[in-house]
Amino acid sequence: MANEYADIEDINGNVIGQLDLSTMRVLAPNPRVDEAVEKGEPIYMRKKGARIATILTPDKPKSRRSK
Numbered sequence: 001m002a003n004e005y006a007d008i009e010d011i012n013g014n015v016i017g018q019l020d021l022s023t024m025r026v027l028a029p030n031p032r033v034d035e036a037v038e039k040g041e042p043i044y045m046r047k048k049g050a051r052i053a054t055i056l057t058p059d060k061p062k063s064r065r066s067k
Contacts, residue, residue, distance in 0.1 A: 006045045008033055009053060019045055019056075 008017040044053035
């Protein structure tokens with residue numbers, strides 16, 4: 001069984017890493033992906049040949065509601 005992979009793109013469409021779709025893990029430690037997540041920048045996943053990318057991180061951190 002072959003693993004499927006998707007490119008991880010930044011907001012400008014630059015490929016900054018790859019994602020293993022069977023485990024949902026980033027392949028090889030990638031400082032650019034870590035940096036984008038820490039800064040709260042949106043990053044996207046695009047499967048090979050797909051026209052639409054799926055967002056992996058939210059545009060804005062969700063605020064926690066207090067009970």
